[in-house]
Amino acid sequence: MSYEKLSPIIQSRETLGLALALATTVSLIYLRRAANTSPVSHAPPSPVKDKKARKYGEWTPVEFTYPPITASQQPPAALNPIPYRPFRGGEYHVTMGIRSLPWNEWIELDNQFERYHRIREHRIRTRGSAVIRVQPDAPGLVKSGAEAAVELVHELAEYLSQRFPTTFEITRHAANTASSCPGWGGAPPVKSIRIIPLGCSYGLPLDINDGDNAAVKALEISALLVQEDLALMIEGTDGKYYFQAGAITIAGFWRIQDKIGLPLDEIHTSGDVPRYKDKLQASMERFFQRLAVDKPVVRNNYFFQVVKPTSPGGIEEIDPEELGWAESSNGPEDAFSHTHPEHQPTRPTPTPSTVRLRSERQTLRRLPHSGAILFTIRTHLTPIDKLAEEPGMARRLASALRGWGDDIGQYKGKTSGGWWDVVMNYLDKVADEEGAGGDITAMDNYPF
Numbered sequence: 001m002s003y004e005k006l007s008p009i010i011q012s013r014e015t016l017g018l019a020l021a022l023a024t025t026v027s028l029i030y031l032r033r034a035a036n037t038s039p040v041s042h043a044p045p046s047p048v049k050d051k052k053a054r055k056y057g058e059w060t061p062v063e064f065t066y067p068p069i070t071a072s073q074q075p076p077a078a079l080n081p082i083p084y085r086p087f088r089g090g091e092y093h094v095t096m097g098i099r100s101l102p103w104n105e106w107i108e109l110d111n112q113f114e115r116y117h118r119i120r121e122h123r124i125r126t127r128g129s130a131v132i133r134v135q136p137d138a139p140g141l142v143k144s145g146a147e148a149a150v151e152l153v154h155e156l157a158e159y160l161s162q163r164f165p166t167t168f169e170i171t172r173h174a175a176n177t178a179s180s181c182p183g184w185g186g187a188p189p190v191k192s193i194r195i196i197p198l199g200c201s202y203g204l205p206l207d208i209n210d211g212d213n214a215a216v217k218a219l220e221i222s223a224l225l226v227q228e229d230l231a232l233m234i235e236g237t238d239g240k241y242y243f244q245a246g247a248i249t250i251a252g253f254w255r256i257q258d259k260i261g262l263p264l265d266e267i268h269t270s271g272d273v274p275r276y277k278d279k280l281q282a283s284m285e286r287f288f289q290r291l292a293v294d295k296p297v298v299r300n301n302y303f304f305q306v307v308k309p310t311s312p313g314g315i316e317e318i319d320p321e322e323l324g325w326a327e328s329s330n331g332p333e334d335a336f337s338h339t340h341p342e343h344q345p346t347r348p349t350p351t352p353s354t355v356r357l358r359s360e361r362q363t364l365r366r367l368p369h370s371g372a373i374l375f376t377i378r379t380h381l382t383p384i385d386k387l388a389e390e391p392g393m394a395r396r397l398a399s400a401l402r403g404w405g406d407d408i409g410q411y412k413g414k415t416s417g418g419w420w421d422v423v424m425n426y427l428d429k430v431a432d433e434e435g436a437g438g439d440i441t442a443m444d445n446y447p448f
């Protein structure tokens with residue numbers, strides 16, 4: 001919204017300033033109050049989402065007090081990955097599919113943490129700016145993602161040390177240390193974080209000027225603390241959200257270099273996401289502009305990839321599942337192009353044990369200091385033959401796949417992925433042997 005279009009009550013810069021100050025005060029009161037009443041989903045609408053209170057591209061930091069984070073009963077090493085199965089039988093519907101997210105579940109870690117850490121560390125070391133990027137300011141349009149990147153690593157350090165206290169240990173700076181990222185609850189800023197079982201420690205940058213490439217360093221550390229990829233979206237003066245910084249280390253099917261700096265709509269249209277313009281664009285843009293600091297959300301998706309049968313040697317020892325880059329599906333990462341089919345790979349012959357359900361759990365939340373929206377992407381890979389061992393799963397998945405329209409099928413690799421016939425024949429065979437049972441369209445337990 002342009003300054004001129006604001007209501008007559010706030011048509012001077014002075015009154016606009018007052019209105020912003022008032023909105024911020026109300027935000028602080030509200031957000032502090034929300035923290036004392038724990039259920040996030042029952043809180044009243046936050047003024048943070050009232051876009052009349054600010055101009056596009058501007059953000060007044062809020063002192064958000066988090067609801068208490070409960071320490072996990074078990075360390076990640078004792079937790080199995082959550083078996084997300086985000087599909088149901090019948091017709092496929094394109095929707096945003098977001099649900100509210102309890103703060104205790106913001107970052108999920110499990111017994112794959114060490115493996116993901118190894119793969120991600122290798123990719124950061126060997127691929128550098130091909131997996132981690134921070135955009136500079138685009139004057140007049142959108143700010144750099146640097147501040148948000150530094151804020152992110154402090155948020156993660158605070159959260160993880162509370163949620164998994166036997167896995168993460170933090171140290172803090174002296175009281176009264178100046179920082180753009182104060183500690184939670186008025187504590188001094190975090191100085192370092194140690195991943196106890198892996199024996200590694202990281203010193204956190206205090207702000208964007210703390211050493212060379214502080215923002216890139218902040219993203220590298222962030223990427224090594226969690227199992228998810230991280231994208232920071234900054235609101236531009238045009239109201240669009242731009243991908244201004246990120247650590248995209250294991251996306252498998254897309255590269256940060258092709259999407260960084262783009263607004264949300266171009267990120268999706270450049271990848272030909274089906275029905276984006278008619279089913280998603282408007283609601284997504286509205287959702288991003290209104291997302292409140294205290295209202296994190298989660299969504300899940302799924303698609304398929306083929307991997308090579310396991311063989312020892314080289315990169316395969318680090319990432320035989322092709323978590324980082326789906327080479328058997330997409331060809332070499334450096335030559336990847338949506339628009340150049342000549343780079344299509346020579347695929348290994350798919351079998352039920354080499355086709356993977358590739359499913360993502362994605363979260364979205366707004367960071368209180370920078371106002372950036374953080375998008376996290378956690379990828380789970382499950383072999384089709386393992387999946388089909390779950391009761392009723394073969395029938396449910398086969399029905400879900402038959403519910404794809406042609407456009408969805410094309411996007412998700414039905415026609416080009418080489419796995420469709422193998423997967424369908426296998427699922428039908430297992431389903432026949434198992435016999436009918438269960439409601440394949442039930443959504444009660446979605447996304448499981």
Ligand code: HEM
Nearest residue numbers: 095096231233243254259267268270271273284301302375
């Ligand atoms: C409410 C938020 C969002 C929704 C509803 C959404 C929706 C989608 C959908 C439906 C797809 C197709 C694959 C699938 O079934 O998931 C997709 C792909 C994708 N999304 Fe999003 N998205 C959201 C946010 C974001 C954000 C913040 C980013 C920032 C990086 C992003 C980056 C991508 C990329 C890179 C792809 C792959 C595009 C390609 O194939 O080139 N999405 N998204």
